[in-house]
Amino acid sequence: MDYIRRVKDLFKSQKTPFESKIESEIEHKERWRSIYIIYFTMFLISLGFSIILTGVWPYLDKLDPTAGKEFMGYIVAANPFGQMLFSPLVGWWSNKLGSIRIPVLLSLLVFTIASGTYSILELFPITQRKHWMLWTRFLVGVSSANIAACRSYLSAATTISERTKAISMISLCQVLGFIIGPALQTLAVPFGDEGIEFLKLKINMYTAPGWLNVFLSIFNFIIFLPFFFKERKIAAKEAMLKQGAKTEKETWKGIKPDYLSAWTLIVAFFVIVFNFMLLETLGSPLTMDQFAWSKADTVYYMGLLMSVGAVIACVCFAAISPLCKMFPEVKVMIWGGFLFMVLGRGVYIPWGETNPTIYNSTSRLTPFHDKLLCYNHNMNITNTFNKTKFDLNQSNLNFNESNLNLLDCNKLVELVGCPSNQKWCFTTRKMTLFQFLLGYGLTAVGYPIGVTLIQTIFSKILGTRPQGLWMGLMTGSGCFSRVLGPVFVTYIYTEYGPNWTFGITAVMMIMITVWLQIFNNRLEPKKFQEVVHDDDGEEMIEIEKLVEIKKEDVVT
Incomplete structure (x- = not known):
C-alpha cells in the first residue's frame, strides 16, 4: 500500500500547475466540457442526415414502388433545404440571445420528433408515405440548423492556438457522422426487410437507424441542460488581454475581415461539400446500376466502404495539425484537400470495357x-374469391379454393442492374469496381482536410466578433450544395449518366482550386494591431502574425 501511495504522490508532484490570466481552472474544465458536448452535437446532426442515405432508396421503394428515383432526390434534398433556410436565422438568433442553449435545445426536440416519425411511416396510408418521408427529412434539416450556432460558439470558446485543433475535431465529428451513419445502417441489415415488432412498432433494417437517432437526440438534449453545459467564451478575453482593450467591441478593430476572402471560402465550402455529398447520395443508385447489386447488398457493402472511409478520415484529421506546422494552412488546404478531390472526381468517369447489366x-x-x-x-x-364464393353459395354450388393463383x-x-428507362445504360461504359474504390479513397483523404481548413481559416479571418450570422452563411452554402446534389442525381445522372455527372463535378473542382491558388495570399490570416502600454500611455504597433497566448498563460 505504501508503494502504491508513493507512486501516486510521484504523479501528483509531476502535475503541471494550472496558470492562466484569462480563466480559472474550473472555468477551463467547464469550457472544454462544453466543447466536447458541441463535438457530440455536431456528430449527431451529421449522423441524422447520413444514417438513412444508403437505405432511403430501398425504404422508399418498399413504402411506395411508384415513387421513383426522382422523388428520392427530393427527399434527400429536403434535409439540406431545411437547414439552408434556417441556418442564418438560428445563427442570428444565437447572436441576439448571446447564448446557444435555447436554439440548440429546440432544434434537438424537432430532431427527435422527426426521427421518430420517419421510423413509423409504414403506419401511414400508402399514398401518403412518400410525402410524410419528405416532411420528416425536411424537419431533420431544420433541426440541423443548430450547426451554425455550434460553430459560432466553438470560435468564441477557443483561443487562437487552440482553434485549428478544435475545428479539426468538430470537422472530424461531422465527417464521422456522415460516414458512420451508413455503417450503422449496415449493422441494421440483420433485422431484414420485415424486421420485428416491439410495442406494436416495426423495427427493420430501414427503421432501426431512425430509432437510434431518437435515443441519441434525447441523450444530447439532457447533456445540453445547464447542469452539464456551461457556456464559457474565451476568444474575446484573449484579444482584450493582448490588445489592452477594455471591451470586446474594441478588439474587433484589431482584425478587419477581408470580405473577398470570406466569400471565396464560402464558395469553396459549397463546392467541396457538393462533391462529397453527391458521392454520398449517388453511392447506392450508382452501385446498383453499375455493379448489379441487390438492395441488401448495396446497404451492406456501402456501409462497409464508408466504415473504411471513416478510418481514413481519422488518419487525415490527425495529420492536419502536423502538416500545418510544416506548411501554411492555405497550402495544405489546396494541395492536400482540393487536389485530391479533383482527382477523385476525374477517376469516376467510367473506363470499363462493357456496358452495365x-x-x-x-x-x-x-x-x-x-x-x-x-x-x-x-x-x-x-x-x-370471397365475393364469388358468397354469390355461388346462394345457389348451393361449391367453389374450389385450391384453384386460386396466389404468388409466393x-x-x-x-x-438488378441498370434500368432500361435510363437510355445512357445502352451506350455508356461500365464503371469498374477498382476505379470506384480509388475515387472514394481519394475523396476520403481530400474532403476532411479541405473542409476542416476552410472553416479554420474562415474563423481566423472573421476575428473575435460574433460569428453566428457568418457561420450561418457558410453552413447555408454547404446546405445549398446538399440540396443541389440530389437534384443533380435526378436530372444529370438519371438522364445523362456518369460521364456528364463526374465530368461536370471535376470541372467545378478544378475551377475553385485554381481560384484558391490565385488568391492564396489573401487567405492568410490578417495582420492586426495590438495595443501596448508604456509610461506615456497607449500606442498602436503592427505585428506580423496573429497573437498567440504564451504557454504559461493557458494550459491546453
Missing part, C-alpha cells in the same frame, strides 16, 4: 418483382 424497367412494377404489389395482387384475388411473395426475383 440492363433490366427491363417496365417489369419492375409488377407483382412478380415487387413485394408490395405482390401482396396487393394476392389480396385482390382473395377478395374476388417471399420468393420474388429482384431485378
Whole structure:
C-alpha cells in the first residue's frame, strides 16, 4: 500500500500547475466540457442526415414502388433545404440571445420528433408515405440548423492556438457522422426487410437507424441542460488581454475581415461539400446500376466502404495539425484537400470495357418483382374469391379454393442492374469496381482536410466578433450544395449518366482550386494591431502574425 501511495504522490508532484490570466481552472474544465458536448452535437446532426442515405432508396421503394428515383432526390434534398433556410436565422438568433442553449435545445426536440416519425411511416396510408418521408427529412434539416450556432460558439470558446485543433475535431465529428451513419445502417441489415415488432412498432433494417437517432437526440438534449453545459467564451478575453482593450467591441478593430476572402471560402465550402455529398447520395443508385447489386447488398457493402472511409478520415484529421506546422494552412488546404478531390472526381468517369447489366424497367412494377404489389395482387384475388364464393353459395354450388393463383411473395426475383428507362445504360461504359474504390479513397483523404481548413481559416479571418450570422452563411452554402446534389442525381445522372455527372463535378473542382491558388495570399490570416502600454500611455504597433497566448498563460 505504501508503494502504491508513493507512486501516486510521484504523479501528483509531476502535475503541471494550472496558470492562466484569462480563466480559472474550473472555468477551463467547464469550457472544454462544453466543447466536447458541441463535438457530440455536431456528430449527431451529421449522423441524422447520413444514417438513412444508403437505405432511403430501398425504404422508399418498399413504402411506395411508384415513387421513383426522382422523388428520392427530393427527399434527400429536403434535409439540406431545411437547414439552408434556417441556418442564418438560428445563427442570428444565437447572436441576439448571446447564448446557444435555447436554439440548440429546440432544434434537438424537432430532431427527435422527426426521427421518430420517419421510423413509423409504414403506419401511414400508402399514398401518403412518400410525402410524410419528405416532411420528416425536411424537419431533420431544420433541426440541423443548430450547426451554425455550434460553430459560432466553438470560435468564441477557443483561443487562437487552440482553434485549428478544435475545428479539426468538430470537422472530424461531422465527417464521422456522415460516414458512420451508413455503417450503422449496415449493422441494421440483420433485422431484414420485415424486421420485428416491439410495442406494436416495426423495427427493420430501414427503421432501426431512425430509432437510434431518437435515443441519441434525447441523450444530447439532457447533456445540453445547464447542469452539464456551461457556456464559457474565451476568444474575446484573449484579444482584450493582448490588445489592452477594455471591451470586446474594441478588439474587433484589431482584425478587419477581408470580405473577398470570406466569400471565396464560402464558395469553396459549397463546392467541396457538393462533391462529397453527391458521392454520398449517388453511392447506392450508382452501385446498383453499375455493379448489379441487390438492395441488401448495396446497404451492406456501402456501409462497409464508408466504415473504411471513416478510418481514413481519422488518419487525415490527425495529420492536419502536423502538416500545418510544416506548411501554411492555405497550402495544405489546396494541395492536400482540393487536389485530391479533383482527382477523385476525374477517376469516376467510367473506363470499363462493357456496358452495365440492363433490366427491363417496365417489369419492375409488377407483382412478380415487387413485394408490395405482390401482396396487393394476392389480396385482390382473395377478395374476388370471397365475393364469388358468397354469390355461388346462394345457389348451393361449391367453389374450389385450391384453384386460386396466389404468388409466393417471399420468393420474388429482384431485378438488378441498370434500368432500361435510363437510355445512357445502352451506350455508356461500365464503371469498374477498382476505379470506384480509388475515387472514394481519394475523396476520403481530400474532403476532411479541405473542409476542416476552410472553416479554420474562415474563423481566423472573421476575428473575435460574433460569428453566428457568418457561420450561418457558410453552413447555408454547404446546405445549398446538399440540396443541389440530389437534384443533380435526378436530372444529370438519371438522364445523362456518369460521364456528364463526374465530368461536370471535376470541372467545378478544378475551377475553385485554381481560384484558391490565385488568391492564396489573401487567405492568410490578417495582420492586426495590438495595443501596448508604456509610461506615456497607449500606442498602436503592427505585428506580423496573429497573437498567440504564451504557454504559461493557458494550459491546453
